[in-house]
């Protein structure tokens with residue numbers, strides 16, 4: 001691998017920020033790579049392969065159906081397009097022009113985020129409601145269910161919900177309100193694995209569609225994800241993602257997923273055709289998902305806990321920082337290393353330290369989200385045991401430089 005970086009003149013990165021897309025997301029387990037390499041050799045009917053994926057995803061999530069997408073954001077686009085167009089090939093063909101269609105997604109203001117661009121890309125308009133003054137500190141409340149209810153009307157296509165351990169209102173309440181008005185709920189749970197229980201939790205709470213990222217906790221290819229939920233909606237999403245160059249009208253899609261009799265015609269390429277997935281992503285995601293669901297959270301945490309313990313040992317001699325183990329309660333108690341600057345030592349700020357680590361060779365990327373508060377976090381999910389020594393020595397060099 002070192003040869004790869006030297007050969008191409010690229011920077012080797014040690015990723016202690018977790019499974020972020022900008023650093024290539026999750027490194028793949030050899031079993032996942034083997035499954036992808038195997039699939040890469042063959043030709044296969046992608047619709048049939050998605051039918052197979054659907055039965056695997058449905059077993060592990062409890063959803064009626066599921067498909068592999070090119071990521072969670074692609075899942076949001078496809079899910080929104082499904083809620084808007086249903087199984088109508090004419091509507092599918094018009095998107096993102098939604099003239100005359102139900103095209104609004106109601107969303108709690110505190111759930112807005114950069115990835116909801118995926119929903120808007122389908123042609124939807126977001127209708128933001130509520131105030132999250134519990135988050136600004138100016139109050140104690142978040143958006144409430146009656147505010148979501150009040151925004152549902154003739155143009156509502158769905159309710160968008162961002163799943164987080166601390167999300168308000170809770171999903172079951174939103175589902176109750178939306179279903180009382182016959183409106184589907186689309187849940188963005190991209191980064192909510194682990195805990196493994198979340199594979200089923202949102203479907204159990206009544207969500208109509210749920211998206212997960214494949215390249216985060218599942219450990220699949222970076223350009224993969226899952227969209228699962230009600231069969232008709234998943235069928236619509238798949239139709240809008242597939243390449244549909246079929247000359248004859250007798251195309252037989254996978255019967256477990258798409259009922260050909262429900263379709264007035266075979267649609268043309270849909271709005272999700274640009275988010276296509278190849279056989280390698282589908283097979284790789286399924287292999288990773290199998291591995292993810294065979295492990296339990298405790299086993300995973302033990303494995304990462306060993307890396308965390310080794311990091312703590314290696315950072316121990318550095319008197320300018322205090323490192324300790326913390327746990328991410330929202331993600332199945334994933335162990336992390338928290339690093340704070342030791343008080344009373346004249347030295348660089350945490351922000352400067354993070355910049356120096358990034359400039360090291362190999363580059364060390366740490367989670368600097370709270371660097372303003374003097375805190376850096378090392379996330380073990382993309383680290384190997386051989387990364388521990390170079391991380392500690394990058395810290396030693398960065399701390400030794402003048403403030």
Ligand SMILES: *Cc1c(COP(=O)(O)O)cnc(C)c1O
Nearest residue numbers: 071072073115190191213214225
């Ligand atoms: C990471 C993330 C996404 C995007 O996931 P991809 O699989 O990279 O497309 C969407 N929503 C949220 C909340 C995320 O954290």
